[in-house]
Amino acid sequence: MMRYLLKRLFWMVPLLVGISLISFLIMHLAPGDITTTEAAFNPKASEESREKLRKLYHLDEPVIKQYGYWLERMVKLDFGNSFASHQRPVFWEKQDEHGNVQKGLIQDALPVTLLINVLSLVLIIVAALPLGVLSALYHNKPADRGITVFVFVGFAVPGFWLALMMMYWLGVAHNWLPISGLHSLGHEKMGWFGQLWDYFRHLAIPVFISALGGLAGISLFVKNGMLDVLHQDYITTARAKGLPENTVVYRHALRNAMLPLITLLGLSIPGLIGGSVIAESLFAIPGMGKLFYDAVLMRDFPVIMGILTIGAALTLVGNLLADVAYAWADPRVRRGVMH
Amino acid sequence: MPRALCIGILLALLAACGSNNAPPANLDAAFPPESGGTMVDAMSGEPSGLIPMIAGESAASAVASHIFNSLLKYDRNLELEGELAKSWDVSPDQRTITFHLKPDLKWADGQALTSEDVLFTWKLVTDDKTRTPYGADYKLVEKAEAPDALTFKVTYGQPYAPALDSWAGLQVLPKHLLQGQDINNTPFARNPIGSSYYKLDEWKNGERISLVRNDHSVLGPPRIDRLVSRFIPDPASQFLELMADNIDVMNLNPIQYARIVPARPQLNKRIALYKELGNGYTYLGFNLKHAPFDDVRVRRAINYAIDKQELIDGVLLGLGEPIAAPYKPGTRWVNPQLKPYPYDPNKAKQLLKEAGFEDHDGDGILDRDGKPLSFEILTNQNKQREMSAVLIQRRLKEIGIDVKIRVLEWASFLGRYIKTGDFDVVVLGWSLSLDPDQFSIWHSSQNKPGQFNFINYNNPQVDKLLEQGRLELDPDKRMKIYHEFSRLLLEDSPVVYLFEGYGLPAISKRIRGIDNPAPPAGIGWNSEQWYIPTPLRRTEISDR
Numbered sequence: 001m002m003r004y005l006l007k008r009l010f011w012m013v014p015l016l017v018g019i020s021l022i023s024f025l026i027m028h029l030a031p032g033d034i035t036t037t038e039a040a041f042n043p044k045a046s047e048e049s050r051e052k053l054r055k056l057y058h059l060d061e062p063v064i065k066q067y068g069y070w071l072e073r074m075v076k077l078d079f080g081n082s083f084a085s086h087q088r089p090v091f092w093e094k095q096d097e098h099g100n101v102q103k104g105l106i107q108d109a110l111p112v113t114l115l116i117n118v119l120s121l122v123l124i125i126v127a128a129l130p131l132g133v134l135s136a137l138y139h140n141k142p143a144d145r146g147i148t149v150f151v152f153v154g155f156a157v158p159g160f161w162l163a164l165m166m167m168y169w170l171g172v173a174h175n176w177l178p179i180s181g182l183h184s185l186g187h188e189k190m191g192w193f194g195q196l197w198d199y200f201r202h203l204a205i206p207v208f209i210s211a212l213g214g215l216a217g218i219s220l221f222v223k224n225g226m227l228d229v230l231h232q233d234y235i236t237t238a239r240a241k242g243l244p245e246n247t248v249v250y251r252h253a254l255r256n257a258m259l260p261l262i263t264l265l266g267l268s269i270p271g272l273i274g275g276s277v278i279a280e281s282l283f284a285i286p287g288m289g290k291l292f293y294d295a296v297l298m299r300d301f302p303v304i305m306g307i308l309t310i311g312a313a314l315t316l317v318g319n320l321l322a323d324v325a326y327a328w329a330d331p332r333v334r335r336g337v338m339h
Numbered sequence: 340m341p342r343a344l345c346i347g348i349l350l351a352l353l354a355a356c357g358s359n360n361a362p363p364a365n366l367d368a369a370f371p372p373e374s375g376g377t378m379v380d381a382m383s384g385e386p387s388g389l390i391p392m393i394a395g396e397s398a399a400s401a402v403a404s405h406i407f408n409s410l411l412k413y414d415r416n417l418e419l420e421g422e423l424a425k426s427w428d429v430s431p432d433q434r435t436i437t438f439h440l441k442p443d444l445k446w447a448d449g450q451a452l453t454s455e456d457v458l459f460t461w462k463l464v465t466d467d468k469t470r471t472p473y474g475a476d477y478k479l480v481e482k483a484e485a486p487d488a489l490t491f492k493v494t495y496g497q498p499y500a501p502a503l504d505s506w507a508g509l510q511v512l513p514k515h516l517l518q519g520q521d522i523n524n525t526p527f528a529r530n531p532i533g534s535s536y537y538k539l540d541e542w543k544n545g546e547r548i549s550l551v552r553n554d555h556s557v558l559g560p561p562r563i564d565r566l567v568s569r570f571i572p573d574p575a576s577q578f579l580e581l582m583a584d585n586i587d588v589m590n591l592n593p594i595q596y597a598r599i600v601p602a603r604p605q606l607n608k609r610i611a612l613y614k615e616l617g618n619g620y621t622y623l624g625f626n627l628k629h630a631p632f633d634d635v636r637v638r639r640a641i642n643y644a645i646d647k648q649e650l651i652d653g654v655l656l657g658l659g660e661p662i663a664a665p666y667k668p669g670t671r672w673v674n675p676q677l678k679p680y681p682y683d684p685n686k687a688k689q690l691l692k693e694a695g696f697e698d699h700d701g702d703g704i705l706d707r708d709g710k711p712l713s714f715e716i717l718t719n720q721n722k723q724r725e726m727s728a729v730l731i732q733r734r735l736k737e738i739g740i741d742v743k744i745r746v747l748e749w750a751s752f753l754g755r756y757i758k759t760g761d762f763d764v765v766v767l768g769w770s771l772s773l774d775p776d777q778f779s780i781w782h783s784s785q786n787k788p789g790q791f792n793f794i795n796y797n798n799p800q801v802d803k804l805l806e807q808g809r810l811e812l813d814p815d816k817r818m819k820i821y822h823e824f825s826r827l828l829l830e831d832s833p834v835v836y837l838f839e840g841y842g843l844p845a846i847s848k849r850i851r852g853i854d855n856p857a858p859p860a861g862i863g864w865n866s867e868q869w870y871i872p873t874p875l876r877r878t879e880i881s882d883r
Binding site: 030031032033036049050052053056084085086087096098100102103108109164167168171172175178179180181182183185281282283284285286290297298299 | 377379385387388393394395467470471472474520523524525526528543544545546547567569570571572573575576579580582583585748749750751753754755758789
């Protein structure tokens with residue numbers, strides 16, 4: 001097992017280098033760089049000052065050489081600084097020689113994105129498990145049909161539209177929930193419970209919208225897994241033993257049906273750091289989606305590469321974790337891995 | 340059942356804790372001016388820093404303008420007046436300008452603000468190590484000196500007319516806090532100390548900036564205590580926040596202004612709409628190096644074929660003005676004799692015929708030497724520009740010109756097409772500075788890649804006028820020069836002026852003291868005089 005793990009970890013290195021190289025090249029295929037977008041149409045900005053910037057950021061050199069510079073820094077786990085005029089560190093806070101600390105861009109954006117995605121994943125699983133089980137138990141009956149229609153409507157409804165409708169209905173028409181942002185204006189003066197409640201109220205719509213779209217996939221996954229398992233011989237055996245139906249369904253069937261879900265959860269790990277640009281713009285949440293999108297529009301190469309690299313690394317780690325967890329949960333797979 | 344109960348309790352809790360800011364009934368009553376209160380507005384972007392010469396984007400200058408002062412400023416009628424300077428003199432040879440500072444100026448931290456600070460700021464903006472795009476104007480200064488604490492003197496190599504405007508644009512920074520620091524990367528950018536009405540209170544990354552009254556303000560105290568700017572990128576969300584009374588100020592688009600607000604009496608009761616002249620115009624520009632746009636008859640024909648009023652009505656819902664010169668309407672730089680090209684398709688066809696374009700093969704498209712008159716209009720992802728392009732496409736089709744439209748992402752548009760000069764026709768916009776000098780846009784020397792005369796306009800007469808205009812400091816003589824320049828520009832038609840849209844601010848009626856109708860400088864010119872009567876203040880944010 002250990003050797004297998006080490007082998008997998010070792011192979012991640014060339015994979016990561018390959019992914020980052022391809023990302024870097026594709027990024028440079030798009031015309032323009034930071035100097036075309038910053039102060040682009042300000043008649044007071046001179047071309048000379050832009051040339052100066054281009055030199056400073058090595059943008060006048062061949063792409064492959066620029067990749068070399070980037071890789072050199074990455075080896076030291078230095079994600080670099082943003083090209084934007086604030087020049088903040090891409091990943092985590094850094095201290096300069098005067099002792100001033102600058103917070104990293106990803107450091108700022110990641111917690112809220114992670115929070116929303118984790119909450120919405122929890123919400124999805126909490127809702128999808130009973131829905132999936134019910135659908136399987138009442139297969140092809142009205143309950144199953146109703147659930148399927150519901151989850152697919154949730155999947156198909158454009159998120160931005162539903163978000164705007166909910167913002168209008170809950171925020172404007174009834175004034176029950178805040179419309180956008182993360183904190184109310186008086187947030188600092190609230191007690192800890194008040195602050196928590198304030199967070200909850202601000203995150204309610206974004207988390208709901210984000211969860212609704214993901215419900216269909218997971219609930220159908222659970223349903224199909226359950227349908228497969230319910231027709232297995234050991235379920236018949238369990239019933240024949242005279243076990244109560246609840247024990248059959250939840251202890252014997254659901255546990256086995258949930259195995260494939262582990263893979264799915266592993267694969268959703270990289271997704272946890274990705275935010276939706278549209279949702280974040282609508283709700284004015286300063287998360288990862290907006291950070292990435294703005295970086296792309298600005299051609300802020302270090303930020304784009306930083307997010308892509310972290311995403312790629314998490315994808316590889318997620319895959320590995322899924323495989324390991326699967327092996328741990330299923331003895332048959334474990335034996336396959338050992339040999 | 341328990342689940343239903345839970346949901347019921349949850350909803351009840353939500354309702355109970357919802358901030359209940361029902362508008363007070365007396366929003367239309369008159370109140371005397373008083374100090375205090377908080378005004379909340381929305382911005383679509385977050386500043387990258389609060390040193391305006393480094394940050395550059397409009398969000399930064401909007402916030403920084405509340406914190407820093409310049410030597411000069413524009414008054415309500417867009418005439419220059421002193422801000423930090425009490426007065427200024429121009430030497431007889433027009434090369435030297437001497438600014439006399441007001442006495443007893445202070446930074447927000449209580450330190451004295453002197454001409455040394457001005458000199459320091461000038462050194463910063465002209466330093467090659469400073470990463471600012473705005474150095475060019477100030478590098479023309481040959482000698483800058485601060486002979487005493489209240490005098491700042493600059494000498495130019497030759498008279499430079501836009502100089503005064505440039506000193507209204509340079510916000511003075513404190514020497515005692517910035518000396519020896521790397522201006523490109525200093526914590527001061529996120530924690531500035533200025534001299535104007537407000538100082539920074541709190542900056543929550545990605546969420547909001549709060550400013551609070553500066554007791555040492557060199558211009559006297561403002562009436563409103565706190566300004567909060569929330570960063571809300573999406574205009575629809577901004578509008579919902581305005582409807583819910585969570586923000587006091589936002590800029591509307593024409594549809595919100597002309598259709599949505601008037602149709603909602605509830606909203607109308609709480610919100611006042613204002614209209615001010617915009618600071619920019621939208622145009623259709625030709626690449627004058629490409630045939631057939633090198634032929635002035637073709638450019639004029641297209642100008643005649645475009646119905647500007649139709650664009651204003653269709654794209655801006657009537658909330659704009661046609662223009663005939665690249666200046667803000669109502670200012671002295673606009674030549675009153677010039678009129679936009681009227682919509683006249685027959686004249687357009689006749690001009691095209693003179694240029695040799697006729698429909699020889701009967702396919703409905705004009706052609707010359709077997710080549711059809713057909714081109715592509717490029718524009719960026721901007722709804723108003725896209726809609727304009729579509730209306731233009733139809734009008735040009737009617738006179739036999741085949742137009743395709745291509746909408747591009749901004750950086751690709753600039754990097755791949757504008758910079759390389761690889762385009763026929765573009766729809767774009769120019770913003771307008773208050774100084775009439777437009778050397779960098781129209782002078783024939785400014786057409787290298789990355790420069791702003793990317794349409795390759797070249798008229799020796801115009802070049803000469805632009806050069807003269809920079810040397811002439813006498814406003815009346817200068818005005819004549821730019822009137823003549825505008826006339827030649829209109830005649831040559833290197834661009835078709837499409838429209839100038841109004842700025843459309845919507846402001847809660849709790850904010851009082853706003854100049855209406857808006858003076859030329861816009862409603863914001865006296866925002867320090869705005870006030871919020873106590874009974875109308877928000878209840879949920881009491882002052883600290």
